[in-house]
Amino acid sequence: MSKRQLAMVMDLNKCxxxxxxxxxxxxxxxxxxxxxxxxxxxxETHPGSGYPRKWQESGGGFDAEGRxxxxxxxxxxxxxxxxxxxxxxxxxxxxxxxADTEAPHLALPHLAPLTPPTFGPNWDxxxxxxxxxxxxxFYLPRICNHCSNPACLAACPRGAIYKRDEDGIVLVxxxxxxxxxxxxxxxxxxxxxxxxxxxxxxxxxxxxxxIEQGLPPACARQCAGRIRFVSYLDDEAGPVYKLVKRWQxxxxxxxxFGTQPNVYYVPPLSPAGYDAEGRPTGERRxxxxxxxxxxxxxxxxxxKLLEAEREKKKRGEASELMDLLIAYxxxxxxxxxxxxxxx
Amino acid sequence: xxxxxxxxxxxxxxxxxxxxxxxxxxxxxxDDPLAAAWLxxxxxxxxxxxxISVPPAMNKAGKSRVKVRAQRGATTLALHxxxxxxxxxxxxxxxxxxxxxxxxxxxxxxxxxxxVGMGHRGAPVAVCFxxxxxxxxxxxxxxxxxxxxxxGTAARARGAWNDGRWRVVLSCPAMPxxxxxxxxxxxxxxxxxxxxDGLKRLSAWQxxxxxxxxxxAGLRNMNHSGNAARGxxxxxTEGCAGCHNxxxxxxxxxxxxxLSYAGGMHSAGYLADSLGDPSKIVVPGKGYFVxxxxxxxSIMPPFAGSEAERDDILAFLRSLR
Numbered sequence: 001m002s003k004r005q006l007a008m009v010m011d012l013n014k015c016x017x018x019x020x021x022x023x024x025x026x027x028x029x030x031x032x033x034x035x036x037x038x039x040x041x042x043x044e045t046h047p048g049s050g051y052p053r054k055w056q057e058s059g060g061g062f063d064a065e066g067r068x069x070x071x072x073x074x075x076x077x078x079x080x081x082x083x084x085x086x087x088x089x090x091x092x093x094x095x096x097x098x099a100d101t102e103a104p105h106l107a108l109p110h111l112a113p114l115t116p117p118t119f120g121p122n123w124d125x126x127x128x129x130x131x132x133x134x135x136x137x138f139y140l141p142r143i144c145n146h147c148s149n150p151a152c153l154a155a156c157p158r159g160a161i162y163k164r165d166e167d168g169i170v171l172v173x174x175x176x177x178x179x180x181x182x183x184x185x186x187x188x189x190x191x192x193x194x195x196x197x198x199x200x201x202x203x204x205x206x207x208x209x210x211i212e213q214g215l216p217p218a219c220a221r222q223c224a225g226r227i228r229f230v231s232y233l234d235d236e237a238g239p240v241y242k243l244v245k246r247w248q249x250x251x252x253x254x255x256x257f258g259t260q261p262n263v264y265y266v267p268p269l270s271p272a273g274y275d276a277e278g279r280p281t282g283e284r285r286x287x288x289x290x291x292x293x294x295x296x297x298x299x300x301x302x303x304k305l306l307e308a309e310r311e312k313k314k315r316g317e318a319s320e321l322m323d324l325l326i327a328y329x330x331x332x333x334x335x336x337x338x339x340x341x342x343x
Numbered sequence: 344x345x346x347x348x349x350x351x352x353x354x355x356x357x358x359x360x361x362x363x364x365x366x367x368x369x370x371x372x373x374d375d376p377l378a379a380a381w382l383x384x385x386x387x388x389x390x391x392x393x394x395i396s397v398p399p400a401m402n403k404a405g406k407s408r409v410k411v412r413a414q415r416g417a418t419t420l421a422l423h424x425x426x427x428x429x430x431x432x433x434x435x436x437x438x439x440x441x442x443x444x445x446x447x448x449x450x451x452x453x454x455x456x457x458x459v460g461m462g463h464r465g466a467p468v469a470v471c472f473x474x475x476x477x478x479x480x481x482x483x484x485x486x487x488x489x490x491x492x493x494x495g496t497a498a499r500a501r502g503a504w505n506d507g508r509w510r511v512v513l514s515c516p517a518m519p520x521x522x523x524x525x526x527x528x529x530x531x532x533x534x535x536x537x538x539x540d541g542l543k544r545l546s547a548w549q550x551x552x553x554x555x556x557x558x559x560a561g562l563r564n565m566n567h568s569g570n571a572a573r574g575x576x577x578x579x580t581e582g583c584a585g586c587h588n589x590x591x592x593x594x595x596x597x598x599x600x601x602l603s604y605a606g607g608m609h610s611a612g613y614l615a616d617s618l619g620d621p622s623k624i625v626v627p628g629k630g631y632f633v634x635x636x637x638x639x640x641s642i643m644p645p646f647a648g649s650e651a652e653r654d655d656i657l658a659f660l661r662s663l664r
Contacts, residue, residue, distance in 0.1 A: 037437075073437065073438035074437070074438070075437070075438060076437040076438070080437070157399065157487060157488050157541060158488045158490070158540075178490070179435065180539050180540040181437075181539075182399065182540070184437075193437075194436075194437045194438070196435070196436045196437055199435055
């Protein structure tokens, strides 16, 4: 456990799946040097296969006795997906290729990956589950949880992974890492990645160079839906404390993995489903069970509280919780220490 | 340097240790693993045991062997390792590991061999490490998890895979090639099986023999008088079976290091020490010791029985190979 813990809350009621966070992260950190296939931040459709594929069934984390559970390393092609190399030459220099065929208009090459892909992030975007008119899905943005009990750290035989005392950020010491990939297997969220170019493991660094400048991580700052709150877990004036500790509407993802994750989610409400005659059933369309599986048994009471507070707001009454979640002022979503003055 | 090397002569190596003669060649040893000069030399066969002392540990099925040849030229000492590998794996990637081989030798002076698993605190080893992707490193270590590259030091290695076997020539100028004996240990990784790091097969300390006299002194001095069958019974009655796994212990505990290959992997001297003074060399595995003020104390109590009982237990441990 670190002295302090910087934590994030993501309000899933506001995520529109625009991937601006993903782009912000990728352009900042992972679009080069062996990281091309990595998404330190991804947004997946839930229910769905997720990214990497079936990460929830890939093992890792801790068992009830606190022992590391065995995990598997995802496959590059089938679980992560190999970044597309497009056939620019073939598709855009038409003079050489089109003339040779009997039916040139049919043979016109279109822009496509050189190697047929078998998987990629958002492979099943917006597919979801359930049958019309009761089909449903929601977006689940995911970064490293900067866990208080990181399985990646516990699994590294070299002690190459450490947790910063001042903010709880979990980092891989690139000098110590020898690319054994035990962390990749051990992380139950599959948020540690092997860099095949540098032969070392890497992961989300919570944009610590930005944090040290007093700025929120790029994914949170760029979020168009204003779903991400960032502050210290013990900072009672911060939005994370208010949502996690005071209102208790933000829940950890898969707490049963045993790693004590520090990204919390406000579970998504949903409109009522329909019966066979097309009448609203009064039951939420996203089954509670789907959300309980992700965020634990407190989901139904959190949803009830959210609905009650929303009704208040609808009636024109005051709701501190709704005002907080609406996030009228973007800067109030973040409370990060100002940069330390250099001597 | 000479003085501590001389003391190594009298290290008590286990009976499992074999002498590896170093052949003196004209010029320098070939760096071609398929050279006739290597293949025509009679190899010494060394047994490799799966690493089961600390997690991540190997599945126990899988003792193997490596054939070792050694040559010394005017300036260079080179070792030739040969082992079976039905399919070579030569590329590191996501979830992909390469075949590899390494040898270690002690760096510290003194009459105590470093722990066979890459040394222990205060008793470092040097490691010459070859991977089938063509990389080679010279490293040092003071126990599991401490392996550290030694930049600026040269190590050379060349491997060739041919009809189901890897053959690798390793040559490290930093390795002492004196006329005295030098303890060496070997390890091999099968990349296809996901082996890397502590998931490996390793040998006991062996001895490179440069041609000096009376190199068996250490071995001759060992007391081999115990009764293994009595020792096995004592393992149960004296409490060893409560923490250590070994063949015939139905409890399969994981509190202390697995002893299934204790006799094959460890020197007789080490086994005697670890029974009588467990904190002398602490196996650097999580939960095996408590640390206070930088001092590591084994959670195992020293054996308090009689001399005869001690010899019986040691005889049993030596039989585990």
